Amino acid sequence: MKKVDIFVIGAGSAGLTAAVGFSQAGKTVVLVEKAEMGGECTNSGCIPSKALLHIAKNYTSAKEISGITNKNEEFKNSALKYVQEKITSVRSEESPEIITDYGVKVIKGEAKFVSPCVAEVNGEQYCFKKAIIATGSSPRTLELPGADAADILTNENLFSLSALPEKLLIIGSGPIGMEMGQAFAMLGSQVTISTIDSKLASKEDPAISPLVTKEFQKAGITTLFTAHLQKVENKEAVFAIKKEDVVVDTVKVPFDKVLVAIGRVPNLPEGLEAAKIISNKHGIEIDSQYRTSNRCVYAVGDISLRDKFTHTANDSARQVVAHVLSKGWLRSNRQKSIPKVTYTAPELAQVGMSYADALKKYNEKEIIRIEVPYSEVDRAKTDEAEQGIAIVTARRITGVVLGANIAGERAGELITVFTLAIDEKISLWKLRRLIYAYPTYSLLVKKVADNFLTEQLKNLKADVLYLTKKHLPKMVALVFWLGLIYSFQHYKISNSLSYKDMLISLYEFFTMSMWGPVIYIALYAVRPLILFPATLLTALSGTLFGFWWGITYTIIGENASANFAYTIGRFFGKDLRLEDSFIGKWVTWLKKRPFESVLFMRLFYFPFDLTNYGSGVLKVSWPSYSLATFIGILPGLTTFVALGAAISVDEFRTNGLSFDAFNPKFIALSIFIFISSLLLSRWLRRFKAEG
Numbered sequence: 001m002k003k004v005d006i007f008v009i010g011a012g013s014a015g016l017t018a019a020v021g022f023s024q025a026g027k028t029v030v031l032v033e034k035a036e037m038g039g040e041c042t043n044s045g046c047i048p049s050k051a052l053l054h055i056a057k058n059y060t061s062a063k064e065i066s067g068i069t070n071k072n073e074e075f076k077n078s079a080l081k082y083v084q085e086k087i088t089s090v091r092s093e094e095s096p097e098i099i100t101d102y103g104v105k106v107i108k109g110e111a112k113f114v115s116p117c118v119a120e121v122n123g124e125q126y127c128f129k130k131a132i133i134a135t136g137s138s139p140r141t142l143e144l145p146g147a148d149a150a151d152i153l154t155n156e157n158l159f160s161l162s163a164l165p166e167k168l169l170i171i172g173s174g175p176i177g178m179e180m181g182q183a184f185a186m187l188g189s190q191v192t193i194s195t196i197d198s199k200l201a202s203k204e205d206p207a208i209s210p211l212v213t214k215e216f217q218k219a220g221i222t223t224l225f226t227a228h229l230q231k232v233e234n235k236e237a238v239f240a241i242k243k244e245d246v247v248v249d250t251v252k253v254p255f256d257k258v259l260v261a262i263g264r265v266p267n268l269p270e271g272l273e274a275a276k277i278i279s280n281k282h283g284i285e286i287d288s289q290y291r292t293s294n295r296c297v298y299a300v301g302d303i304s305l306r307d308k309f310t311h312t313a314n315d316s317a318r319q320v321v322a323h324v325l326s327k328g329w330l331r332s333n334r335q336k337s338i339p340k341v342t343y344t345a346p347e348l349a350q351v352g353m354s355y356a357d358a359l360k361k362y363n364e365k366e367i368i369r370i371e372v373p374y375s376e377v378d379r380a381k382t383d384e385a386e387q388g389i390a391i392v393t394a395r396r397i398t399g400v401v402l403g404a405n406i407a408g409e410r411a412g413e414l415i416t417v418f419t420l421a422i423d424e425k426i427s428l429w430k431l432r433r434l435i436y437a438y439p440t441y442s443l444l445v446k447k448v449a450d451n452f453l454t455e456q457l458k459n460l461k462a463d464v465l466y467l468t469k470k471h472l473p474k475m476v477a478l479v480f481w482l483g484l485i486y487s488f489q490h491y492k493i494s495n496s497l498s499y500k501d502m503l504i505s506l507y508e509f510f511t512m513s514m515w516g517p518v519i520y521i522a523l524y525a526v527r528p529l530i531l532f533p534a535t536l537l538t539a540l541s542g543t544l545f546g547f548w549w550g551i552t553y554t555i556i557g558e559n560a561s562a563n564f565a566y567t568i569g570r571f572f573g574k575d576l577r578l579e580d581s582f583i584g585k586w587v588t589w590l591k592k593r594p595f596e597s598v599l600f601m602r603l604f605y606f607p608f609d610l611t612n613y614g615s616g617v618l619k620v621s622w623p624s625y626s627l628a629t630f631i632g633i634l635p636g637l638t639t640f641v642a643l644g645a646a647i648s649v650d651e652f653r654t655n656g657l658s659f660d661a662f663n664p665k666f667i668a669l670s671i672f673i674f675i676s677s678l679l680l681s682r683w684l685r686r687f688k689a690e691g
Contacts, residue, residue, distance in 0.1 A: 004028045007119050007128035009111045009269055012039020012315035012361045015134035016094060016299030021321035023103040030128075031099065032121050034110040037138050038094040040155075040302075043087060048159040048181055051086040055079040056186035076164075076187055083159050113271030114295050120271075130324055132298055133277075133284060134317065136657055137264040137302035142171060144258065146232035153259045165189055165257040169237055169650075171229065172261035173200055175342040178212070182344050185219040192240055192253045194227040194341040201342075205354055205391045205405040207371065211346055212407065215387070224251055235608075257366050266303050277435040282306065289332045290320050298324075307338050336673075341412035346388050349415035352403030352422045355393045363464050368396050368455060372447045379439040385409040392418065392428075392448045396463045399452055408446045410441045417445050428452040440519060480530040491506035510544045517545065517553050524557025528565035534558070534608045538637050542644025545667065558637055562629045569616020594624040602632025635673050642670035 006022045008015050019031040036043045059076045064480035092098075096106040101461040109122040118127050139154035153161075155176055168184050170177045185191040193200075193216075194372035199209045200216065200223065216223060237258070241249040265281035277292045277299075278285045282610075284292055284299040292299050298320045301313030319332040319520075342348040351360070353367045374380040374388030388408020394401050404418035421431060432449030436442050451466065456463070468475075510516035524537055538558070541550035598620070601611045613626045646666035 001118070001127050003126045003127045004030045006132060007111075007126050008032065008117070009038045009132070010039065010134035010136055010301070010303075011094070011099070011106070012134060012136045012268075012301060012313065013041050013310045014136075014272075014317040015039070015132065016099065017314050017317035018132045018134060018300065018321055019104045020098065020102045021318065022325070025321075025325050028103045030107060030126055031104050032107045032109060032111040032119075032637050034108070036091065036098070037096060037106075038091050042094060044159060046092050048083045048087050049176070049183075050343060051083045051154070052079060052159070052183045055082050056183040057345060059263045060186045063442045079164065080159065080161055084175060087159070109283070111269060113269065113275035113277070115572055116275050119275075128296070130298065131296060132317070132320065133292070133299040133303055134313070135267040135269050135303050136313075137266050137283075138307055139260065140263040140265050142229075142262060143251050144229075144232050144237075144260075146239075147258060148235075151235070151245060151257050152253070153257050155261070161257075165255075167254055167256045167257055168192070168259060168260045169255035169257070170255050171195075171260060172263070173197055173202070173223075173260060174263065175340075177259070177261035178216075178342055180261070180343050182216065185216075185221045191220070191570040192222040192224065192255070194224040194229070194237075194253070196226060196228060198225050201407075204348060204350060204407070207389055207391060208348065208405060208407040210405045211387060211389065212344065212348070215345055218638070222650045224253070227251065230364045248395060252297075262286075264302065264308055264630065266475075268303070276335055289323055290316055290334075290336055294440060297353055297416070304587070307340075309338070309340070312338055337419050339412075339415045339419045341415065343412070346407045347409065347411040349406045349411035350404070351415050351419045352401065353393055354403055354405065355391070358393045358402050362395070365463075366396055367402065368394055368452065370394065370448050370451045370455070372442065372444060372451060376447055377439075377441060377444050379441050380409065380441065382439065383409065389447055390414070390444050394428055394452060396456065396459075397467060399430075399449075400425060406444075414441060414444060417442070429635075458685070507558050517549075520544070521553055521557040521560070524554070525560035525564055528568055528609055528612065529563050534561070535640055538640040538686075539644035542641040542649045542666075544644075547641060547643060547645040551638060554637045554641055555633075558633050559626075559630060562608070563626060565609050565612030565623070566616040566625060569613035570619060571616075577592060594620040595628045598625050598628035599632045602629065637675065639670045642666045642673065 005027040006019070006029045008019045008022075008029060008031045009029055011019070015031060015033070016038075019029050023029045033039075039045075040046075040049060055075075056079070059072065059079070062072050062075065082592070096108070099106050107121055111121040113119050113121050113131075114125065117129075118125055119131060120126070129413045139156060141154070144152055158180065164184065164187055166189060168181075168193065170181045170193045173193055175604075177193055177195070178200065181191045181193045199213070201209045201212045204212075213223070224239055224241065226242050228242055230238045230239070230240050235255055237253045237255060239251045239253065240247045266279075266282070268279055271540060272279055272284070275294050275297060277297060279293050283302070284304045285290055286299050286304045290298045290300055290304065292304075300316040300320055302308040304315060305312050315336070316332075322330045323332050337351050339349060339351040341350075355367070358367050370392045372390045372392075373386070374390075376387040380386050380388065385408065388406070388411070390408070391405045392401060393403045401421040402414060402420055403422070406414055420426060421428075431445055432453060434446070436446050441638045451674050510520060520537075520541065523532065524534075527534060527537065538554050541554045541557075544550070545553055594615070598611060598615060598681070600606075646664075
């Protein structure tokens with residue numbers, strides 16, 4: 001058995017990055033690959049697909065300028081050969097010999113785990129300190145009964161074709177389906193794209209789909225929407241066109257080849273169970289640092305990430321290298337914004353939230369959607385590339401960028417600016433102040449920022465009023481606490497008092513003045529505005545007024561406070577989205593059974609104000625809310641009043657705060673009521689589940 005520092009499985013983007021990175025840091029590294037070096041990206045993904053698109057776009061441009069010529073046709077017929085040349089060129093830079101020069105031991109074969117820290121390849125076992133699984137993914141397959149296996153293509157064998165197919169059927173309208181559909185159509189193939197979606201670019205902003213559809217129609221591509229494959233016979237596919245699960249039409253599509261492009265599945269290595277590594281249908285399960293359930297093994301790239309892109313694979317590997325080499329001091333960040341690009345014409349790029357996604361998190365009055373057509377950019381005019389659009393979603397007032405969608409020339413390059421803006425919190429105000437070279441496509445970014453400024457100034461008064469209204473309770477609380485702290489400190493310093501003297505003075509004021517209980521109840525009633533902790537106030541009542549009077553005053557004050565917060569919730573909180581908060585699962589039940597829900601939350605010591613505001617926001621019936629509150633707060637307030645009553649002020653005045661200052665009877669009573677309340681809430685929870 002051989003010992004190594006790092007054992008890497010898979011020589012794709014992630015595996016190569018990890019292997020070379022660790023090797024250059026002085027680690028002994030073994031890299032295992034069962035197929036071609038470079039993985040899916042080099043051999044059957046990014047490189048060949050972009051090479052084919054390049055040829056297709058150049059051929060289309062040449063044909064538009066000079067018409068069909070012998071030279072053009074010769075150029076077109078060399079498309080697949082050109083693709084193979086580019087694969088070979090890039091693969092040569094990732095050959096075993098090149099990687100070996102970096103100090104990595106490259107082994108051709110299939111690795112499998114035999115224990116948590118041992119893997120085997122070609123009969124040789126390797127004991128590792130750390131292992132990196134980077135086995136990538138494969139195209140999802142689809143049963144095509146009646147079709148000849150030689151006619152079924154995926155991205156893995158598409159680029160091995162010896163000639164362009166005359167009739168190409170593509171199943172799936174994701175990035176691969178759209179890119180290859182347009183490329184082959186530009187090169188003269190009769191292309192049909194079938195999809196279960198209702199439009200092209202369905203995950204993009206709604207304004208983008210019409211642009212893509214127009215270009216695909218221009219290329220002569222036939223698109224079947226909401227199409228479900230029924231059967232294949234005699235090189236003809238039969239599709240049922242459905243509307244709301246009802247078949248409204250049947251379409252037959254003749255083909256020479258069928259490209260299946262319906263997503264990808266993870267390539268799980270052998271021996272995961274022996275290595276005690278947990279996986280599911282999406283791949284290997286990892287934590288925030290890309291660690292598997294086996295702490296010695298990391299999983300990066302397509303095998304563990306939902307977003308299966310070369311750039312995410314590369315980034316995950318880089319982060320793991322830094323994390324491991326720094327012995328955990330450098331933490332991985334899996335919350336980065338991920339740009340996505342589809343290399344069609346027009347090019348499609350997206351990062352962050354769409355406007356629809358933003359509406360799920362923010363109120364419509366808090367965000368702005370900015371739309372700028374390419375026709376407003378002079379470089380697009382000079383290049384005859386005016387068919388494009390940029391859509392940016394941002395926060396009002398601050399200009400914080402939430403997301404961007406771009407369709408048009410060089411969209412993939414432009415999206416990087418917005419990716420940086422999202423991750424580094426660069427606002428549109430700052431982007432507007434940059435100087436952009438003229439004439440460049442990057443002026444599209446400046447146009448977006450200019451439009452934001454114009455829209456913001458036009459609606460500034462309304463936006464400021466909205467934010468003021470939304471944050472008024474916080475502003476009132478801030479003013480109150482600043483004033484209280486200043487007054488407290490000023491009085492203490494002016495009268496040369498200690499903090500203990502101040503506490504005793506306050507105690508005497510509340511207990512020896514008729515205004516004490518009135519001020520206490522009033523303070524409790526307005527507490528939702530000043531954010532005074534309810535638990536502290538409740539306990540203070542026991543200390544100040546004793547057990548029974550403390551309960552009496554607190555019942556009055558707490559009910560007033562709860563109803564005041566309920567009113568605030570109804571007035572200020574109509575735009576809050578509690579369904580998206582951590583109490584979201586209670587919302588539906590709260591609406592259906594307001595009395596039981598509020599009572600349960602009171603007895604379970606759920607955050608007091610959250611229950612109040614939530615009930616107001618959801619417009620829970622006030623009689624049900626009020627009655628449930630009156631009953632439900634009794635155990636809780638009694639618990640904390642008893643805690644307060646347990647403190648002996650006389651003992652505190654004489655000896656300070658010590659164990660002797662607490663009455664054990666009241667503490668025992670407090671604990672008894674607390675436990676009883678929790679048991680009752682558990683019974684209510686069971687009642688809720690049964691209901």
